[in-house]
Amino acid sequence: MGNFSHQNDKSITPEALKSLGRYDFPDPMTIDPDGIGVVAMGGDLAPETLISAYAQGLFPWFNEDEPIAWWCPEPRCVIAPTGYQPSKSLRKQANSARWQLTLNQAFDEVIHACSLPRSNGLPEGEHTWIHEEMIAAYIELHAQGYAHSIEVWDDKGQLIGGLYGLKIGGIYFGESMFHKASNASKLAFWGLMRLCGQSKVALIDCQLPNDHLMSLGATTLPRADFLTQLDVLLSHQPVKWHNHSHKPLAVSLLDTTEPWRLK
CATH class of the missing domain: 3.40.630.70 (Leucyl/phenylalanyl-tRNA-protein transferase, C-terminal domain)
Structure with missing residues (x-):
């Protein structure tokens, strides 16, 4: 996706933010109905991936020697x-x-x-x-x-x-x-x-x-x-x-x- 500087983001809608990057994150409410917190594994930490994840309520939390884990905790x-x-x-x-x-x-x-x-x-x-x-x-x-x-x-x-x-x-x-x-x-x-x-x-x-x-x-x-x-x-x-x-x-x-x- 390249650089998508915040200075030029006035036209970026919530839907567009969520679709940045190359990964389709699952719906936390569907994939994790019991509220364990982890909703996806893998991917990368490219800027587009991170913005897409945060816009969907996810954030990365994992140790250095582990796969990337994406969280959306309950509550x-x-x-x-x-x-x-x-x-x-x-x-x-x-x-x-x-x-x-x-x-x-x-x-x-x-x-x-x-x-x-x-x-x-x-x-x-x-x-x-x-x-x-x-x-x-x-x-x-x-x-x-x-x-x-x-x-x-x-x-x-x-x-x-x-x-x-x-x-x-x-x-x-x-x-x-x-x-x-x-x-x-x-x-x-x-x-x-x-x-x-x-x-x-x-x-x-x-x-x-x-x-x-x-x-x-x-x-x-x-x-x-x-x-x-x-x-x-x-x-x-x-x-x-x-x-x-x-x-x-x-x-x-x-x-x-x-x-x-x-x-």
């Missing part, structure tokens, strides 16, 4: 930006910290940081499920305007946290986050909520629920409801984030009316 973990409320302690930290948020300034660094082991027992130097094949695929999606990162920088200019994911229409598909300083990933998440709210992104897909996401205000939707909402959200035309990657935001401004300077 689906999501959060609406308008319903997010930061904790009092996070507000206090944002008001006092001299940290900054940026958009799309260090995508490569963020995804590599997300790939490194946490407290999960992996040997030093080993990666999580975000291995080199995945990293290369999402870096290409970033180059084409679909994948985005939010970075957190301390007052010495050091990258201390961030997150990345994909934005298609009115939905953001969150992939991973990291922190090197306390609450840095939570501030990135708050920044994402405010950015989505300002740019008419109505839903963040968090994929699978966990205690951390639920503590941030995430909830779950039945898979069928998520897929129904997805069809509507794909057709939205929100503000394109790549136009605003050069404008840093002081974390102390997160609690203002419209912190991000969007056109």
Whole structure:
């Protein structure tokens, strides 16, 4: 299919997004009626394949030495930006910290940081499920305007946290986050909520629920409801984030009316 830059996607309908690439993904509700989660195996991580999969509610999740597995879990973990409320302690930290948020300034660094082991027992130097094949695929999606990162920088200019994911229409598909300083990933998440709210992104897909996401205000939707909402959200035309990657935001401004300077 070649390059299909997001900058020229105004004419791409949800149906066209789903038909990108060379694979026909099965209907999750038909192929996986029991809600196990895995709906397909194989294929590749070409940009067209990934966009087609996400547009159908699927995402890749597999270890480096395994075939590509495409997931559509039941239920689906999501959060609406308008319903997010930061904790009092996070507000206090944002008001006092001299940290900054940026958009799309260090995508490569963020995804590599997300790939490194946490407290999960992996040997030093080993990666999580975000291995080199995945990293290369999402870096290409970033180059084409679909994948985005939010970075957190301390007052010495050091990258201390961030997150990345994909934005298609009115939905953001969150992939991973990291922190090197306390609450840095939570501030990135708050920044994402405010950015989505300002740019008419109505839903963040968090994929699978966990205690951390639920503590941030995430909830779950039945898979069928998520897929129904997805069809509507794909057709939205929100503000394109790549136009605003050069404008840093002081974390102390997160609690203002419209912190991000969007056109």
